[in-house]
Amino acid sequence: MKARITITALVALLIFCAGYAALFIAPDEATMHAIQRIFYFHVASWNAMFCAFFVAFYASVAYLVTGKRKWDALGVSGVEVGVICCTIGLITGPLWARPVWGIWWTWDAKLTSTFILWLLFIAYLLLRGLVEDPEKKASLSAVFAIFASLDIPLVYLANRLWRTQHPQPVIAGGPDSGLDPMIGKVLLFCLIAEFCVMILVLLDRYRLEMLRNDAAELRYEIESRGLDASDNAATPALQKGGE
Amino acid sequence: MKNFEFLFTAWMVVWAVFFIYEFSIARRIAQTRAEIERLKQQLQQR
Numbered sequence: 508m509k510a511r512i513t514i515t516a517l518v519a520l521l522i523f524c525a526g527y528a529a530l531f532i533a534p535d536e537a538t539m540h541a542i543q544r545i546f547y548f549h550v551a552s553w554n555a556m557f558c559a560f561f562v563a564f565y566a567s568v569a570y571l572v573t574g575k576r577k578w579d580a581l582g583v584s585g586v587e588v589g590v591i592c593c594t595i596g597l598i599t600g601p602l603w604a605r606p607v608w609g610i611w612w613t614w615d616a617k618l619t620s621t622f623i624l625w626l627l628f629i630a631y632l633l634l635r636g637l638v639e640d641p642e643k644k645a646s647l648s649a650v651f652a653i654f655a656s657l658d659i660p661l662v663y664l665a666n667r668l669w670r671t672q673h674p675q676p677v678i679a680g681g682p683d684s685g686l687d688p689m690i691g692k693v694l695l696f697c698l699i700a701e702f703c704v705m706i707l708v709l710l711d712r713y714r715l716e717m718l719r720n721d722a723a724e725l726r727y728e729i730e731s732r733g734l735d736a737s738d739n740a741a742t743p744a745l746q747k748g749g750e
Numbered sequence: 751m752k753n754f755e756f757l758f759t760a761w762m763v764v765w766a767v768f769f770i771y772e773f774s775i776a777r778r779i780a781q782t783r784a785e786i787e788r789l790k791q792q793l794q795q796r
Contacts, residue, residue: 725789
């Protein structure tokens with residue numbers, strides 16, 4: 508518990524420093540000025556999302572290979588955290604686009620493929636809620652996550668393959684791409700900060716899923732002994748105690 | 751600072767979404783722990 512509090516405090520400090528660097532240390536960009544600073548949270552959200560969805564993809568393959576429930580728990584955790592990061596990216600993007608492009612949204616390849624990715628993983632989470640049988644739920648979810656992950660390279664490559672309203676890549680984007688050294692350093696700092704937050708949240712979500720598995724096993728044991736597990740499953744008193 | 755409202759909103763959105771999500775996870779963990787305790791007691795009683 509003490510280690511957990513220390514790590515959380517360190518990540519909070521990292522977030523504070525990253526925010527300070529993004530808002531006050533990074534230089535103003537020549538054409539967009541202050542609004543360009545959204546870049547530091549926007550790109551960091553996408554980076555965190557790619558990492559979370561990669562975890563989900565890896566865990567889904569591992570589940571199909573091994574059949575171990577811990578991989579299913581990691582898979583759903585990765586998807587849920589990835590959807591959160593994707594949502595942040597989809598909100599901060601239009602907030603940047605409105606003052607710079609004059610529009611909130613456009614259906615170009617980058618934005619559309621990202622929106623489809625978000626919808627696919629929302630569908631994954633809905634699918635899990637519809638299937639009762641745990642084994643069937645885990646297998647279907649793993650297959651669906653692998654299928655949905657096929658959109659990830661498309662999202663990453665969209666503005667490299669097609670002309671888009673979305674800016675061309677500034678990192679590893681060809682001979683004309685590149686960042687001011689100070690902007691690059693601040694961006695790296697923000698990427699690390701949001702990555703750490705993502706990992707912290709992912710671990711908590713994984714812990715929740717493992718606890719849910721424990722609860723499901725206990726319910727199964729009670730049912731197999733012929734007891735009624737739903738006797739007082741959702742009594743107000745217990746719900747209050749849980750909160 | 752020009753367009754400060756957009757910058758401020760984006761900054762708030764990032765941490766508000768993470769905070770609300772983390773808070774919801776903590777709440778769900780507490781609820782699940784309480785349910786596990788109840789189920790264990792139910793098993794012991796029989």
